[in-house]
Every structure is written in C-alpha cells, then in structure tokens.
Amino acid sequence: MLRGLEIRDMLIIERLELAFHPGLNVLTGETGAGKSILLDALGFVLGWRGRADLVRQGAQTGEVTAWFDLDEAHPARAVLREAGLPESDELLLRRVNTADGRKTAWVNDRRASGEVLRALSEVLLELHGQHDDRGLLNTRGHRDILDSFGGHAPLLQDTRAGWAGLRAAEKALRAAEEAIDAVRAEEDFLRHAVSELDKLDPQPGEEETLDSQRRMMQASEKIAGDVGRAQAALGYEGAEGALSDALRWLEGVADRAEGQLEEPIAALGRALNELGDAASGVERCLDVLTFNPAELESCEERLFAIRGLARKHGVEPDALADFADSLRARLAQLDDGDADIERLQADWRVAEQEFATAADALSAARRAAAERLDTAVRAELAPLKMERAVFTTQISDDTPGPEGQDAVAFTVATNPGAPAGPLNKIASGGELSRFLLALKVCLTEGQQGITMIFDEIDRGVGGATADAVGRRLAALAEDGQVLVVTHSPQVAALGAHHWRVEKQVEDGMTTSTVVPLLPEERVDEIARMLSGDRITPEARSAAQALLSG
Structure with missing residues (x-):
C-alpha cells in the first residue's frame, strides 16, 4: 500500500509531500493544474520510462521519494530478496534526476537499478486509464493478459520447454542432413x-x-x-x-x-x-x-x-x-x-508430439480462462450501465511458437447484434473507460497489496453512469487502496480521502501543489466541478447531496 509521496523540484512542483490512506483516494483540480505531474513523479520513482525533462527549471536536481507498507506475504519481498536488498515492513524508494539527465535510485537506502524499480512496480502499483500502457488496447499483449488471468505459468513453462526441445531436434536433424549431404558430395x-x-x-x-x-x-x-x-x-x-x-x-x-x-x-x-x-x-x-x-x-x-x-x-x-x-x-x-537420420527423425517426431501435447493443454486452458474472463467482465459491466454490451475473448490459430499456437484478442460489441471489434475502435470514450475498468477489476482480482491508480478512467461519462463508475471504484477500494484522478463530481464525492491539485503563479514562476480537503472544502470543490468557476448555492446544495450519498 502506498503511504506517502515526496516530490522536490520536479516539473512545476517545488516541494510537495502527500500521505495516502487505505480506501478510495481522489485527486481533483482544474485541467492543467498538474494532476498528471503527480503520476509522472510516481512513475519516475518506480523506474517507468517516461518524459526526460523532469527537473524543475532552475534546479540542479529533482528528487522523488515514495514509501509503501509491506505485509509479510507481499510479493515485493521476493523481488527485494532476489536483488539482495534489505527487507522491512516499510519499503522506501528514492530516485534523483540531475538536470543533465543522470538518474540514481535507492531502495531502502541501498543503490538499485531502474530494472529493480520496475520489478517492484509490477507488484506495487497498477495504473489504468484510457491510454493504458499495459496492453489492454494492444492486441499483442492480450495473450499475456489472458495467461496471467488464467494462472497459466506452469503450462507456459511446459510449452516453452516443448518448443525448445522441438527446435533442438529440428536443428540436430538439419545439421545431420547437411553433414551427410556434404560427405556425399565428396x-x-x-x-x-x-x-x-x-x-x-x-x-x-x-x-x-x-x-x-x-x-x-x-x-x-x-x-x-x-x-x-x-x-x-x-x-x-x-x-x-x-x-x-x-x-x-x-x-x-x-x-x-x-x-x-x-x-x-x-x-x-x-x-x-x-x-x-x-x-x-x-x-x-x-x-x-x-x-x-x-x-x-x-x-x-x-x-x-x-x-x-x-x-x-x-x-x-x-x-x-x-x-x-x-x-x-x-x-x-x-x-x-541413413540410420542416424532415421533416429533423429524419430527424435523430432517425439519432440513434435511433446510440444503439441503441451500446446494443446495450454490452448484448452486458454479457452476455459476466456470463458471465465468473459463471464466476469459481463458481471462487471452491468453495474456500470453497460448490461447490453458484449465482451468476448477471441482465440484463433496462430503460428506455433514458444508461447503456444493461439492468437488472443479482446473484442467488444456495445449493443446486441452489432458487429464486434477491437476495444479502441468500437467503444466510444465513455464506453472505453468502463470496459477498461471492468476488465482491470477482473484481472486484478485476488492480487494482494497492489495500489490501483485510475487516471481519468471516468472520462466521457456523467450522471448515473459516472455514479456507477464511482461506486464500483469505491467497492474496489474497500479491500485495498485506489487512487483516482478525476474530473467527475460523482466519482469525487465517493472518495474516502480527497485532495485538490492547484496551480499558482508567483513572481513569474508557476508551481503546482496538492491540498488535502476538509469536509466543508470538499463541498466547495465538488460544487466547482458541477458548476465551474462560479459556485452557486444550487451547486453547493447538489454537492452536499452527492457527498451524503
């Protein structure tokens, strides 16, 4: 669980320290106030590849520190052990960026590589949004997602081993045939x-x-x-x-x-x-x-x-x-x-059968997992006001390889009888947000200790639909921690903890800060989100109604 984030001299943030909590944490603010900067800073300390010009203008270095609580069974501990780094109940990550682009990182006060940071990020955070970079909109990653959902690691290992054996048998047979051809020529x-x-x-x-x-x-x-x-x-x-x-x-x-x-x-x-x-x-x-x-x-x-x-x-x-x-x-x-060739051909046939057996078992598991995933996503779509939409995991034949013999693609149809197609081509902006939310909820089910961050996942929806999205996020946060960057007042009103991102200009210098909101301040912020810059009594009354549930 993410407990805190400290940012110094990054982009337009001079100094900022945030303390996060379990449950649903919401961040709101006007467009351009700097909400994305927080995600950039968090991605930086976790080793994600992003923009290079992070150091605040005029500063020599920028620094981000993040700290997490780890329980005894948290998978981050295995990453620390493998990297030879010290373990404790608190995980402290710190990364410094110089103005000339050099980066240095520490994990629990020990120097660490960006690779270690990224390995830790895989078990600490999940970032979701319309421009998701984890493969939901990229069909090339759908097979890996389905395998992760289905828990196919042992079957994948068998298939990869079978493919390696088949390739080795093919190589030995080809080498023997070439050698005999060369000898026969002389x-x-x-x-x-x-x-x-x-x-x-x-x-x-x-x-x-x-x-x-x-x-x-x-x-x-x-x-x-x-x-x-x-x-x-x-x-x-x-x-x-x-x-x-x-x-x-x-x-x-x-x-x-x-x-x-x-x-x-x-x-x-x-x-x-x-x-x-x-x-x-x-x-x-x-x-x-x-x-x-x-x-x-x-x-x-x-x-x-x-x-x-x-x-x-x-x-x-x-x-x-x-x-x-x-x-x-x-x-x-x-x-x-001739005898050697016959023996190697027999070895190749055995290897081919072993690979086929492993690949067939993996294919069967994928088809079963696809049915479970489709059912789970349909169940998630209903409370998101998309009960008529259809999500289907399509599995087709693919060129055999170390990952098996299947191509996997997630397709959707927003209305019954409508043609199915890729997520990002069929669904509108609001529909895409809800599809991604439903799918991510299913894929992260059962994962322990992961903080989920939703970056404007509610973009393009409003009214009852936005309320449905917010309630699903709130329900998801009951057993863990969810951070939401949102422009939706319905979603913001359901947060257990609320921060407003503000941008200020002093002496010609623009800075951004994040302010935790008291209950009465939340009313004004949600009223602003409802009515704009001029907060009317009606907007404040509507905000109070949203907050009261």
Whole structure:
C-alpha cells in the first residue's frame, strides 16, 4: 500500500509531500493544474520510462521519494530478496534526476537499478486509464493478459520447454542432413583417399626412421672401410691378441710378484671386457652397413611415398595415420547416415508430439480462462450501465511458437447484434473507460497489496453512469487502496480521502501543489466541478447531496 509521496523540484512542483490512506483516494483540480505531474513523479520513482525533462527549471536536481507498507506475504519481498536488498515492513524508494539527465535510485537506502524499480512496480502499483500502457488496447499483449488471468505459468513453462526441445531436434536433424549431404558430395574423393592411405599404411614416426636408414645406407660406402679396419685392429690379430698375451704373461709371474700385479691384471681383464663390447658394436655396425642396393631403393620409395601423400593432403607425415582415421570416420558417417537420420527423425517426431501435447493443454486452458474472463467482465459491466454490451475473448490459430499456437484478442460489441471489434475502435470514450475498468477489476482480482491508480478512467461519462463508475471504484477500494484522478463530481464525492491539485503563479514562476480537503472544502470543490468557476448555492446544495450519498 502506498503511504506517502515526496516530490522536490520536479516539473512545476517545488516541494510537495502527500500521505495516502487505505480506501478510495481522489485527486481533483482544474485541467492543467498538474494532476498528471503527480503520476509522472510516481512513475519516475518506480523506474517507468517516461518524459526526460523532469527537473524543475532552475534546479540542479529533482528528487522523488515514495514509501509503501509491506505485509509479510507481499510479493515485493521476493523481488527485494532476489536483488539482495534489505527487507522491512516499510519499503522506501528514492530516485534523483540531475538536470543533465543522470538518474540514481535507492531502495531502502541501498543503490538499485531502474530494472529493480520496475520489478517492484509490477507488484506495487497498477495504473489504468484510457491510454493504458499495459496492453489492454494492444492486441499483442492480450495473450499475456489472458495467461496471467488464467494462472497459466506452469503450462507456459511446459510449452516453452516443448518448443525448445522441438527446435533442438529440428536443428540436430538439419545439421545431420547437411553433414551427410556434404560427405556425399565428396564420397569419391574420400573412398580414393582412404584406399590410398590404407594401401600405404603409414605409421607415426616411420618417416623419421626411414630417413635415418636412408642416410645410413647412403653413407655406408664411405665409412665401411674405416669401420672394417677398426674391427681388425680390435680383433685377435690386433689389440685383443696383444692384451691377451700381456694378461697371460703377467698371470704367469703374478705369484712371485708379492701382489704387485693384482691391480694391473684386474685392469687388463676390464679392458678386455670393454674391448669385447667395442668389437661387438663395430661388428653390428658392419652388419648394418652391409646391405643390398635394393634395400636403399625400397627405403627411398616408401619415404618419398609417405612425404608425397603428406604434401597432397596438407598434413605432417606423422599425422597421416590420424588423418586416415578422420577420413574413415566421415565415410562411416555416410555409411551409417541413413540410420542416424532415421533416429533423429524419430527424435523430432517425439519432440513434435511433446510440444503439441503441451500446446494443446495450454490452448484448452486458454479457452476455459476466456470463458471465465468473459463471464466476469459481463458481471462487471452491468453495474456500470453497460448490461447490453458484449465482451468476448477471441482465440484463433496462430503460428506455433514458444508461447503456444493461439492468437488472443479482446473484442467488444456495445449493443446486441452489432458487429464486434477491437476495444479502441468500437467503444466510444465513455464506453472505453468502463470496459477498461471492468476488465482491470477482473484481472486484478485476488492480487494482494497492489495500489490501483485510475487516471481519468471516468472520462466521457456523467450522471448515473459516472455514479456507477464511482461506486464500483469505491467497492474496489474497500479491500485495498485506489487512487483516482478525476474530473467527475460523482466519482469525487465517493472518495474516502480527497485532495485538490492547484496551480499558482508567483513572481513569474508557476508551481503546482496538492491540498488535502476538509469536509466543508470538499463541498466547495465538488460544487466547482458541477458548476465551474462560479459556485452557486444550487451547486453547493447538489454537492452536499452527492457527498451524503
């Protein structure tokens, strides 16, 4: 519930503080006195998008503060928790606008974004009028309104999930078909390339091994002679024989050398072992260097074939095996493609059925909600002197999407037998006001803690009809809080609390203020609304009659 509003240096308001109450609060005043400024200021502190030039001329900043009472179950508390803002029984909103357009907001003395303000406004206030900006006159918003009235959030969630699943299945199927088409376009190349790679069967590291063998064989003729001579020098006719003789001679006299030859004999034994290892290594080298010229030719042919295939496919020689695997995988994709397509088509059919089931359930719920809404609106139209009018929620087929498969439009016929049409094209100004009032009453039924503001909702009606509108607003305010900006004396007389908006000019500066009216002052204000600037005794008497009910 809105408890207060403080405005500083906004438009033509220098400073103003208002305290609102439960029940029906009415604001009256002459045209141009500044009633719309109050709504502009309230919309500003709630983050609504509106006019930019709000700061009063000559001021550096403009500021609006609004405070609300919140009960324990008020939905605004959930918004505060989600935004990480402190909760209390009182919600304090403050927003400052500088002359150059910069805006800063606080919620319970914590900095907050305009997005948070707007989220709070959704659960704090409902603004209604002939130029309603919440979608009643815009058919694009009628489906959302009907879903809100019907409580279709779970069904909408299922439908959106079904649509997302269907779109994902379609995307997967389309991607698989495109991939198979691409593979099929190069099938001949793939099969030839795989056959060529399979025939060669290159292995990782093979290119380096072949290159080393080739270089060894090419160098063998140059080094084989020296290696052979080294083998002879190390053999029995050379170093091995000499060392063996030396060892034999020393061992023959060692027992008479008093231990002096033990170390030399051991060293010679080690030398003979090392010499044997060296000779074995040289022998193995000679075995390698001894090759058939055909081996060199074969080595070179395979080496050049591997390198040529690598250049052909633009990969490193060691990557040929992995490249071959990738080509085989693409061929397998083609060979297995029909089975994959069938599986994905089956997935798509399942997703299509799931979406259709969810969308059909939502459509059925919408049709049922439309009947309830039509019945509720008809019940509201009767006390508003429109018992012969017909309100119909039309549901037709629409292109399927995440919100289902229905188009929704609110239509009216002001007289039986007359053609139905959109609200803003069929209804006159006064009729439109009453249709909007009836519809808004139905849509907000059951909402707790919301302050409803009606901006000249009674425009275009008078007499008994205006009285009917006022009584419906008063009844609506019995369980909550309603603020009405009105030019109708019948509506103003039914208010529990009454303010008059006044405009003053002092020293060439225009300002607007709001004055709470005492009972006797209300008589004069309603008399003014009845008769104009000159209040006659008859007008005052009529005003007293209205106030007495």
